[in-house]
Amino acid sequence: MWSVDSNKIPLHPLGNIIYSIVTLSWGLLIRDVRLLYIFIFSLVILFSFAGYFKAVIKVYRIVIPLGAVVGLLAFLLGDGLIGSLMTLGRISLLGFSSVLVVTIDATGLARSLTQVGAPRWLSLGFLITVRFIPVLKEEIQRIREAMMVRGVNPKKAGLQITYRAFVLPLIIRLIKISDTLAVSLETRGFSTEVKGTIYRPLHWSVKDCFVSFGFIICIISVVFIQWIGLF
Amino acid sequence: MDRSILIKNLCFRYGEQRDWILKEINLQIDGGELVLISGISGVGKSTLLACINGIIPRIFTGELTGAILINGVQNSGLSMGQIALDIGSVLQEPDSQIFNLFVADELAFGCENLGISPTEIDQRVKRYSRLIELAEDARIDQLSGGEKARLVIGSVLMMQQGIYLLDEPFANLDRESSQKLLVYLQELTVRGEIVIIVEHRLDLVLPYITRMLWMDAGEIAADLNREEAQARYRRLFKNHEPALYIKRSPLFKLADFSCGYGDKTVLNKLTANLMVMENLVILGENGSGKTTLLKALAGLIRKFTGQIWRSSALEQNGVQQIGYVYQNPGYQLFMDTVYNEVDFQSNSPENTQYFIKLFGLESLQDVHPHSLSEGQKRLVTITAMAAIRPQVLLLDEPSVGLDSLSLDNLIRALAEIRRELETTIIMVTHDLRSAQCFAERVLILKDGRIAADGNTGLLTEYFNLDD
Numbered sequence: 001m002w003s004v005d006s007n008k009i010p011l012h013p014l015g016n017i018i019y020s021i022v023t024l025s026w027g028l029l030i031r032d033v034r035l036l037y038i039f040i041f042s043l044v045i046l047f048s049f050a051g052y053f054k055a056v057i058k059v060y061r062i063v064i065p066l067g068a069v070v071g072l073l074a075f076l077l078g079d080g081l082i083g084s085l086m087t088l089g090r091i092s093l094l095g096f097s098s099v100l101v102v103t104i105d106a107t108g109l110a111r112s113l114t115q116v117g118a119p120r121w122l123s124l125g126f127l128i129t130v131r132f133i134p135v136l137k138e139e140i141q142r143i144r145e146a147m148m149v150r151g152v153n154p155k156k157a158g159l160q161i162t163y164r165a166f167v168l169p170l171i172i173r174l175i176k177i178s179d180t181l182a183v184s185l186e187t188r189g190f191s192t193e194v195k196g197t198i199y200r201p202l203h204w205s206v207k208d209c210f211v212s213f214g215f216i217i218c219i220i221s222v223v224f225i226q227w228i229g230l231f
Numbered sequence: 232m233d234r235s236i237l238i239k240n241l242c243f244r245y246g247e248q249r250d251w252i253l254k255e256i257n258l259q260i261d262g263g264e265l266v267l268i269s270g271i272s273g274v275g276k277s278t279l280l281a282c283i284n285g286i287i288p289r290i291f292t293g294e295l296t297g298a299i300l301i302n303g304v305q306n307s308g309l310s311m312g313q314i315a316l317d318i319g320s321v322l323q324e325p326d327s328q329i330f331n332l333f334v335a336d337e338l339a340f341g342c343e344n345l346g347i348s349p350t351e352i353d354q355r356v357k358r359y360s361r362l363i364e365l366a367e368d369a370r371i372d373q374l375s376g377g378e379k380a381r382l383v384i385g386s387v388l389m390m391q392q393g394i395y396l397l398d399e400p401f402a403n404l405d406r407e408s409s410q411k412l413l414v415y416l417q418e419l420t421v422r423g424e425i426v427i428i429v430e431h432r433l434d435l436v437l438p439y440i441t442r443m444l445w446m447d448a449g450e451i452a453a454d455l456n457r458e459e460a461q462a463r464y465r466r467l468f469k470n471h472e473p474a475l476y477i478k479r480s481p482l483f484k485l486a487d488f489s490c491g492y493g494d495k496t497v498l499n500k501l502t503a504n505l506m507v508m509e510n511l512v513i514l515g516e517n518g519s520g521k522t523t524l525l526k527a528l529a530g531l532i533r534k535f536t537g538q539i540w541r542s543s544a545l546e547q548n549g550v551q552q553i554g555y556v557y558q559n560p561g562y563q564l565f566m567d568t569v570y571n572e573v574d575f576q577s578n579s580p581e582n583t584q585y586f587i588k589l590f591g592l593e594s595l596q597d598v599h600p601h602s603l604s605e606g607q608k609r610l611v612t613i614t615a616m617a618a619i620r621p622q623v624l625l626l627d628e629p630s631v632g633l634d635s636l637s638l639d640n641l642i643r644a645l646a647e648i649r650r651e652l653e654t655t656i657i658m659v660t661h662d663l664r665s666a667q668c669f670a671e672r673v674l675i676l677k678d679g680r681i682a683a684d685g686n687t688g689l690l691t692e693y694f695n696l697d698d
Contacts, residue, residue, distance in 0.1 A: 105332065106331075106332060107331045107332060107333065107336045124330075127330060127331075128330065131329075131330060131331070131332070134372060138372075142557075142562050143562050145526075145531050145562075146557060146562035146563045148531070149529060149531070149553075149554075149555045149557075149563065150563055150565075150575070150576070150615070150616075151550065151551075151575075151576050151619070164565045164566065165565045168565045168601075169561060169562050169563070169564065169565055172561060172601050173561055173562070176324070176327065176561070177326075177327040180322055180323075180324050180327035180328055181327055181328065181330075182290065183286055183290055183322060184322055184327070184328040184330075185330075186286070186289075186290065186311040186312075186315065187284055187286070187311075187315055187318070187319070187320040187322070187387075188315065188340060188341040188344060188386070188387070188390070189312065189315040189316065189341055189344035189345045189390065190312070190315075190344050191310065191311055191312035191315070192312035192313070192315055192316055192344060192345060192346075193312060193313075194316075194344070194345055194346035195346050196343050196344050196345075196346055197342075197343050197346050197347060197348060197349055197352070198343060198349065199335075199336070199339035199342070199343050199349050199352045199353070199356075200335075200336075200339075200349070201349070
């Protein structure tokens with residue numbers, strides 16, 4: 001999905017989903033602002049070693065300014081400095097957990113779901129849904145270019161023509177794509193009663209072990225620090 | 232295994248439509264045959280393929296009578312999944328048939344569904360990625376339209392079902408890739424498999440076929456062997472002599488022009504002058520940068536290095552005088568009738584009527600553009616663009632989906648607007664028919680650079696016409 005080459009981030013997709021859910025839910029339970037930032041920082045370091053540095057930077061370029069604005073608003077509304085820093089931290093946490101999801105290789109996710117016994121329609125549903133996002137982006141880009149080429153300037157053409165020139169081709173293209181995709185799926189043997197195989201089964205690698213171990217340490221440390229009341 | 236397709240008294244019509252699209256089709260195709268189905272647009276060629284591979288009536292419904300037997304078994308009692316075990320289908324629009332992000336995964340997809348072992352899939356991925364000349368680890372979102380078409384063909388052939396139906400598979404492919412795939416398809420038929428192709432580029436396919444079915448108004452009007460088919464083709468296609476113009480000034484100047492997508496460079500330090508009133512045909516293998524060059528000329532590429540200069544004639548009163556027709560015309564059509572589509576930027580109703588008549592669209596004036604065939608949509612887009620009376624018309628694969636008759640009309644109309652309106656026409660094509668009738672200057676791109684620039688003599692070399 002992202003321009004980060006998912007082949008170079010070979011963490012297990014199911015692991016990524018678990019890390020993402022646990023990070024978000026665990027992080028939201030942290031009450032101390034210093035602990036929250038230590039937690040986020042530790043995870044950023046851990047996953048940067050696993051190859052996520054560029055992806056984190058890319059997401060944080062958007063998330064940090066956004067968090068700062070929301071944090072400032074919180075401050076102005078009377079949450080105080082701690083409250084606004086907490087807001088910024090939680091938005092950063094949300095950004096970090098989204099990095100883990102959006103960098104998942106869709107094909108790998110579909111395969112790993114099949115491996116754990118999920119129905120094929122579910123794994124393929126995931127695959128098509130995730131693949132559809134860049135397709136939609138590309139279609140919108142092409143239609144915008146086509147509008148320019150046909151001389152439809154949204155600033156001058158009026159709402160009706162702009163609507164027609166943008167929405168109509170987009171809807172027709174999307175219907176056509178989903179039709180062709182459905183037919184292609186059937187003709188390529190998706191609904192055969194044969195038990196499907198997995199071309200490149202995904203395994204839990206040494207890197208996955210290292211990351212999951214580090215992740216568990218981070219979680220336990222948070223619990224321990226809160227328990228002993230260090231902060 | 233003896234493969235066969237037997238069709239008895241097949242008739243089909245969609246939903247509540249009164250007219251039958253297929254009428255009393257009787258046909259037997261045996262193992263070892265490479266059959267070309269041809270005919271003008273809208274005569275039922277794709278519908279016939281859809282009946283054979285079960286898409287009709289299982290996904291697209293309608294009234295179907297008669298019987299189709301695949302390898303001796305009547306397909307009406309089979310599910311789509313069961314039919315897919317015997318028949319591989321390449322549909323139109325390769326872009327919309329791709330599920331994965333990497334070439335190897337896409338190639339493997341069908342085989343995974345058929346339960347083929349991972350070791351066997353791995354061997355096939357290696358073999359077929361060589362056949363389609365794509366790296367296994369290439370990202371699909373960075374492939375050109377033609378490369379995606381090769382990928383889809385490879386993905387289907389890799390399933391090795393034994394019967395293959397290909398609907399305009401070579402529409403966006405360069406000649407060399409198409410010929411390589413045709414040789415492979417021929418080899419399959421030698422092994423007793425069946426290949427059926429629907430295609431308009433007859434000059435490309437005819438040397439490889441064993442049989443041609445000519446369809447007309449939902450019926451098989453002629454069942455010909457290769458020699459008969461070639462003789463018929465020569466009669467079908469008229470020769471147009473492109474007019475030569477000598478005195479010219481530059482319209483575009485490119486100097487060390489480079490651009491790309493993501494980290495992939497598509498055009499690499501391109502330097503060329505494109506002249507006014509020059510019938511320019513741009514040729515090149517898939518992924519060589521032809522479409523990107525057209526986009527650059529149309530001003531749609533914003534990130535580039537080097538220089539691109541456009542003549543001041545290309546902008547009048549702040550309005551760009553460039554008409555650009557996409558490979559896929561669906562993006563550019565948005566009005567409710569063909570007339571309104573052509574009229575959208577036309578300067579008068581008389582002008583609209585002139586272009587509608589010139590491109591032979593009188594009978595389609597009141598039809599919704601999106602209800603037309605792909606070839607007809609392309610014709611409507613070209614007409615709408617021509618009606619603006621631009622200084623230059625950029626055409627990306629204008630012949631795709633056009634039968635010989637429609638192509639003949641298109642070339643005649645383009646010749647007239649060039650003569651009457653002095654429009655410069657720049658065309659990207661893989662189609663020998665259009666290149667031969669149209670080219671005055673030929674530019675061959677390779678890996679984003681100009682590999683050759685010259686007159687029509689280059690066509691002989693590029694299309695191997697000496698053979």
